[in-house]
Amino acid sequence: MMRIDVEQVRQDTAGCAHVTHLNNAGAALQPRPVVDAVVEHLRLEEEIGGYEAAAARADRIEHTYDALARLVGAAREDIAVVENATRAWDMAFYSLPWAPGDRILTARAEYASNAIAFLQTARRHGVQVDVVPDDDSGQLDVGALREMIDERVKLIAITHVPTQGGLVNPAAEIGEAAREAGVTYLLDACQSVGQMPVDVNETGCDLLTATGRKFLRGPRGTGFLYCSPRVRARLEPPFLDLHAATWTSPDSYRVRDDARRFENWETYYAGKIGLGVAVDYALDLGLDAIEDRVTLLAGNLRRRLRSLPGVRVHDRGSRQCGIVTFTVDGHDSEHIARDLQAKRINVSVSVADYARWDLEPRGLTSVVRASVHYYNTDDEVDRLCAALPRAKASPGGGTGAGG
Structure with missing residues (x-):
């Protein structure tokens, strides 16, 4: 099985030295x-x-x-x-x-x-x-x-x-x-x-x-x-x-x-x-190797998020990929994304306007989207989770409580 040399691809990627980039579903860092x-x-x-x-x-x-x-x-x-x-x-x-x-x-x-x-x-x-x-x-x-x-x-x-x-x-x-x-x-x-x-x-x-x-x-x-x-x-x-x-x-x-x-x-x-x-x-690098690493990192991220009180993961499907969506009870998704960016952690937000047939029936007006790639690391996953705000007692801020 092909394995990705993570250190080498990170050396090829200048942005890895400056940000924790978890917005690859928006635009990945170019090598x-x-x-x-x-x-x-x-x-x-x-x-x-x-x-x-x-x-x-x-x-x-x-x-x-x-x-x-x-x-x-x-x-x-x-x-x-x-x-x-x-x-x-x-x-x-x-x-x-x-x-x-x-x-x-x-x-x-x-x-x-x-x-x-x-x-x-x-x-x-x-x-x-x-x-x-x-x-x-x-x-x-x-x-x-x-x-x-x-x-x-x-x-x-x-x-x-x-x-x-x-x-x-x-x-x-x-x-x-x-x-x-x-x-x-x-x-x-x-x-x-x-x-x-x-x-x-x-x-x-x-x-x-x-x-x-x-x-x-x-x-x-x-x-x-x-x-x-x-x-x-x-x-x-x-x-x-x-x-x-x-x-x-x-x-x-x-x-x-x-x-x-x-x-x-x-x-x-x-x-x-x-x-x-x-x-x-x-x-x-090999698309099979890329998928293996992306799936592993995303699975680790979902498990870490689910372990945090008041954090709700909203991904569905019997097969899942590198896009991870979540909300934090009592916090607006846009505010979370802005606060993370101030800490040099890049994520994005998906709002109901982007997917009305899906998000609205689930009671979701917005979700935070963290999308990993093969050059990301478990340390970066941990950094994201550690930087999230603590959930408040009751859901609010329009994030919804579905999932």
């Missing part, structure tokens, strides 16, 4: 090779010009497609590199042709940006949005999903790992149901890619979207989309330019054949190169 690659390209642009730098580093730019393809088990022509995961998801979702009466099946733990897109499409096109119930563990109930599929279901869209908790939805089982029914399957892997193995062949998804800045430890302003050849020919992106399509005659155009039809001409080349370096860094 030095990623930062060096980005800065090197920016310096080259400074010295010889942007177009010229892109031409000089064409091999490094193209390598990013190969790295991403290897990361998710795809072919390089199935990969588009875009500005962020939301842009990637929107380009995929809004490419689908909608008709009145079409149905979208999604999960209770779905992210706000995706839910808003569903609701907008329902308003525009008369589409029906149906939320699949959870099973007893809190993850999507695959049996219920199968029962809800009919001839009107146009899309199954699921977030693999929700932003507001540690559960991992059963992506492969969902994919099996989608493939059997012949329904397009869109997987939001924004929080899973980089902290665990994610293979498009195993999940069976037609479309997958992810970001660079989270568990992949890449630059901000980078993301990617996987589009299977099974569906690509019938998906025309909502926006086209001379990169995504060719102007073939005064009154016609032709969309390119590969997944780069979802890109546009102008792009963040330094970030794209840095994203490829980040993927290489993760692949060199």
